[in-house]
Amino acid sequence: MSTEGADWWATGISDIEPGVIRFHGYPIEQLIDGITFPQMIWLMVRGELPTPGEARLLEQTLVAAVDHGPQAPSIAAARMAASCGLALNNAIATGVNLLGDVHGGAGQQCLEVLYDLRRTVDAGTDPTTAARELVASYKERKAYVPGFGHRFHPHDPRRDPLIAAAQQAVADGTISGEHLEIALSLESVLAPVPMNVDGATATIYAELGLPAELARGLFILSRSVGLLAHAREQQQEPTRIKGPLPKSVIPTYTGHPPRSL
Numbered sequence: 001m002s003t004e005g006a007d008w009w010a011t012g013i014s015d016i017e018p019g020v021i022r023f024h025g026y027p028i029e030q031l032i033d034g035i036t037f038p039q040m041i042w043l044m045v046r047g048e049l050p051t052p053g054e055a056r057l058l059e060q061t062l063v064a065a066v067d068h069g070p071q072a073p074s075i076a077a078a079r080m081a082a083s084c085g086l087a088l089n090n091a092i093a094t095g096v097n098l099l100g101d102v103h104g105g106a107g108q109q110c111l112e113v114l115y116d117l118r119r120t121v122d123a124g125t126d127p128t129t130a131a132r133e134l135v136a137s138y139k140e141r142k143a144y145v146p147g148f149g150h151r152f153h154p155h156d157p158r159r160d161p162l163i164a165a166a167q168q169a170v171a172d173g174t175i176s177g178e179h180l181e182i183a184l185s186l187e188s189v190l191a192p193v194p195m196n197v198d199g200a201t202a203t204i205y206a207e208l209g210l211p212a213e214l215a216r217g218l219f220i221l222s223r224s225v226g227l228l229a230h231a232r233e234q235q236q237e238p239t240r241i242k243g244p245l246p247k248s249v250i251p252t253y254t255g256h257p258p259r260s261l
Contacts, residue, residue, distance in 0.1 A: 013044065024048070038062060041221065045214060053174030054208055058218075060165050061201045064158045065107075065219050067226030071152060074098045076244065078227040082234040083242035091231035092224055099220055108215040110147030110202035115212065117182045127185035135189050147199025148190050155194050162200035166207060179206035 015022040023031065023040075024047050031040060035049065038059040042050040050058065070076045078095030086094070098104070113134065120130040138145050150156050163180075170177035183203040187195045195203075205215050234242065245251065 012047070041218070045217075051174065053169055053172055057165060057169055057174070057204050057208060060162060061204050062218065062222040064162055064197055064201065065222040067223070067229065070230070072223075072226075073103050074223060075226055075230050078231045079234040080242055080244065082231040083237065083240065085240070088228065088231050088235075091234075092227045095227040095231075096220055096224065099216070099223065104219055104223070105216055106146040106196075106198035107202050107205070107219050108212050110145075110199050111205055111210070111212040111215045113146060113186075114179050114182055114202055114206045117186065118179060118206070121178075121182060127182045128189065131182070131186040131189040134186070145186070145190060147202050148187065148195055149193045150196045153196070156196040156200075158197040159195050159200045162197070162204060163195070166200075166204050169207070175204075175207035177207070179203055 013023060015025070021028040024043055026043070026049075031043075035043070036055065036059070039050055039055045041062075042048075042055060042058055067075065070079060074095040077098050078091045081091040081094035082088070101109070117127070117130050117134060120133075121127055125133075135145060163184075166175065166177075166180050169175045170180060180203055183195065183199060183206075187199070201219075202215060205218070210218075
């Protein structure tokens with residue numbers, strides 16, 4: 001019998017047949033009772049279960065990025081979508097679709113920077129020198145180093161607990177600390193510009209050996225919780241349409257003065 005049809009959607013992730021649901025070989029009955037949601041995320045994207053220490057670090061990064069209020073374009077967009085009568089799934093999707101390179105991409109970009117620095121260090125350059133060379137190249141291009149500085153927070157309150165968690169994980173033997181050393185060297189070179197949540201999260205993801213592309217996906221998973229909460233709250237508001245500005249604020253017009261045909 002030909003397997004062409006079955007092979008068309010071949011997958012190593014989910015094994016589904018009548019009465020059977022397995023993910024990477026584990027039956028759903030055992031997973032429901034045996035692991036946490038962060039462990040499930042790790043299993044789905046990496047194929048194996050994390051150690052307790054790895055799962056804890058992942059969970060902490062997911063908690064850190066859940067929400068940043070309507071100042072964040074993704075949250076504002078989800079609220080406006082909900083106020084226009086869209087269902088929760090559409091409002092969440094509206095917010096997710098704003099998570100690109102500018103808003104939502106810094107974690108992936110910083111992770112790529114850390115991996116580049118790690119290759120330089122492995123080739124024989126010490127972390128501080130490698131960091132100085134990288135910062136110099138960014139300054140020459142008049143570019144910002146992703147994962148450092150914040151438009152709203154002089155010191156991102158999410159940075160310290162995440163870095164402290166990474167340092168504890170080094171002490172516990174969960175991670176090596178090699179990427180942490182590089183990230184802290186980079187922060188030292190950039191001083192007084194501090195690391196932000198994207199840099200701290202990228203540091204942990206680098207220590208966990210996650211591919212850079214996963215950083216944005218995991219950020220989207222985390223931020224979706226905030227999108228859900230804000231979209232649901234907006235649904236409860238009496239106003240039907242909530243624009244980006246209060247009614248009393250009229251956007252500044254910069255075009256032609258009034259004129260006639």
